Amino acid sequence: MKVGFYQFRPLFGNPIQNCKKIIAALKDVDADLLVLPELALTGYYFKNKAESIKYAEDPDNSERIDSLINLANECNMHLIIGFAEKCGEQCFNSAALIGPSGVQHIYRKVHLFNEEKFCFDPGDTPFIVNDLNGVKIGMMICFDWVFPEVARVLALQGAQIICQPSNLVLTFCQQTMLARCLENKVFAITANRYGVDKRPQGSLRFTGKSQVVTPGGVLLHRAFSQRDALFITEINPEEANNKMITQHNNVLMDRRPEFYTSLNNK
Numbered sequence: 001m002k003v004g005f006y007q008f009r010p011l012f013g014n015p016i017q018n019c020k021k022i023i024a025a026l027k028d029v030d031a032d033l034l035v036l037p038e039l040a041l042t043g044y045y046f047k048n049k050a051e052s053i054k055y056a057e058d059p060d061n062s063e064r065i066d067s068l069i070n071l072a073n074e075c076n077m078h079l080i081i082g083f084a085e086k087c088g089e090q091c092f093n094s095a096a097l098i099g100p101s102g103v104q105h106i107y108r109k110v111h112l113f114n115e116e117k118f119c120f121d122p123g124d125t126p127f128i129v130n131d132l133n134g135v136k137i138g139m140m141i142c143f144d145w146v147f148p149e150v151a152r153v154l155a156l157q158g159a160q161i162i163c164q165p166s167n168l169v170l171t172f173c174q175q176t177m178l179a180r181c182l183e184n185k186v187f188a189i190t191a192n193r194y195g196v197d198k199r200p201q202g203s204l205r206f207t208g209k210s211q212v213v214t215p216g217g218v219l220l221h222r223a224f225s226q227r228d229a230l231f232i233t234e235i236n237p238e239e240a241n242n243k244m245i246t247q248h249n250n251v252l253m254d255r256r257p258e259f260y261t262s263l264n265n266k
C-alpha cells in the first residue's frame with residue numbers, strides 16, 4: 001500500500017487558494033492514501049467562533065470538498081484532510097476521509113487544544129475504524145496525541161494505520177508518536193503544517209516535521225521543519241496485525257483491564 005503525507009503552509013482565511021495549492025501539488029501523485037494537515041483549507045489561528053464558522057465548509061455543499069473528491073477520483077486514492085466543518089450553528093475542527101466516490105467518514109476533534117476551545121465545538125463523533133479495501137484506518141487530530149486512550153481505542157478496533165492531520169505548535173508530538181505506535185503496534189502518519197499564522201491576537205509557528213512511523217516504533221521518514229514536503233512510501237499494513245512485543249507479550253491481549261477500572265468515567 002502506498003501511503004504518505006503532504007506538508008505545506010496554508011494561507012490564513014484563503015480556502016480557495018489553499019485548495020488550489022493542494023490540487024496542484026497532488027494532481028499527479030501515485031498513492032493509495034495521503035494525509036494532509038489539520039485545518040488545511042483555512043489556516044489555524046481563529047479569533048473566535050464567529051470567525052471559524054465564517055470560513056468553515058458544509059461538506060454536503062462545498063466546492064472545495066467537491067474538488068477534493070474529484071482529485072481522489074482522478075488519482076484513484078483516498079485523502080484524509082483536516083478542515084473547519086460547519087454544521088448548522090456549530091463548527092467543528094474535523095477530518096474527512098475522502099475517496100473516489102465521496103466523503104466516507106468525518107471525525108470531529110474530541111480534544112480541543114488551548115484557544116481552540118473558543119473557536120470550535122467539542123467533537124461528538126466516536127473513534128471508529130474505516131475499511132479501505134481491507135485496510136483498517138483510524139483517525140485522530142493533532143492534540144489527541146496527548147491522550148493515549150485515543151490510539152488505544154483505535155488499535156482495539158483493529159486500526160492498522162492511524163492518520164493524524166496536525167497543526168502542531170509544541171515540540172513533543174513527533175517523538176511521542178513513536179511510543180503510541182510501539183505500544184499499540186500500529187503505523188501512524190502525522191501530517192503537520194509549517195509556517196506562521198500571524199493574527200491580531202498573536203502569532204503561532206507550526207513545527208512541520210510530518211512523519212511516518214512503523215508498528216515497531218521506528219521512524220520511516222520525517223520531513224524538514226519549514227518546507228513543503230510530499231512523501232509517499234510503500235508499507236505492508238499487515239505488519240500491524242502482529243501485536244507481539246516479545247515472544248511472550250501481546251500489547252493488546254496482555255492488558256489487565258480489571259486493574260484499570262479507575263479509567264472508567266473518570
Ligand code: ACM
Binds near residue numbers: 113
Ligand atoms: C493542535 O491540536 N493543533 C495543537
